[in-house]
Amino acid sequence: MTLCLKIGEVATRSGLPVKTIRYYADLQLLDSAMGRSPNGYRIFTADVFNRLAFIKRAQSLGLSLQEIGEILGIHDQGTLPCGVVKQRLIEKVNHINSQISELVTLKAELQGILSGWQDFPTPDSSRPTICPNLQP
Numbered sequence: 001m002t003l004c005l006k007i008g009e010v011a012t013r014s015g016l017p018v019k020t021i022r023y024y025a026d027l028q029l030l031d032s033a034m035g036r037s038p039n040g041y042r043i044f045t046a047d048v049f050n051r052l053a054f055i056k057r058a059q060s061l062g063l064s065l066q067e068i069g070e071i072l073g074i075h076d077q078g079t080l081p082c083g084v085v086k087q088r089l090i091e092k093v094n095h096i097n098s099q100i101s102e103l104v105t106l107k108a109e110l111q112g113i114l115s116g117w118q119d120f121p122t123p124d125s126s127r128p129t130i131c132p133n134l135q136p
Contacts, residue, residue, distance in 0.1 A: 003046045006037070010044050014052050021052075029055060029069055031076070058085075062092045
């Protein structure tokens with residue numbers, strides 16, 4: 001016998017708000033294969049907890065809900081999506097490396113500005129400016 005759970009029960013057991021579960025279901029990230037109860041409640045099987053755990057973990061690693069949906073779609077077709085997950089994580093690492101590089105450059109620029117900072121600079125009347133310290 002398959003366990004049938006209403007959305008409120010899923011929320012309580014998963015620790016996620018009903019609104020979030022409803023949103024995931026609307027995005028078709030959750031399979032409510034059981035459909036709806038006669039009262040119109042969404043009905044889920046216990047498999048929903050595995051999917052919610054995957055969604056939360058994938059989000060914590062920086063994957064978007066769209067990416068997660070693509071991965072779950074592959075899984076739902078009966079294939080393990082580990083290769084796709086690996087590729088997405090490699091892309092995230094590359095993006096983070098790019099961001100780190102940009103931040104290192106920005107940090108050096110900020111330190112350069114601050115090293116020559118004057119709290120009360122003499123205004124240059126030939127070049128009106130808001131803060132002479134920030135002039136290129």
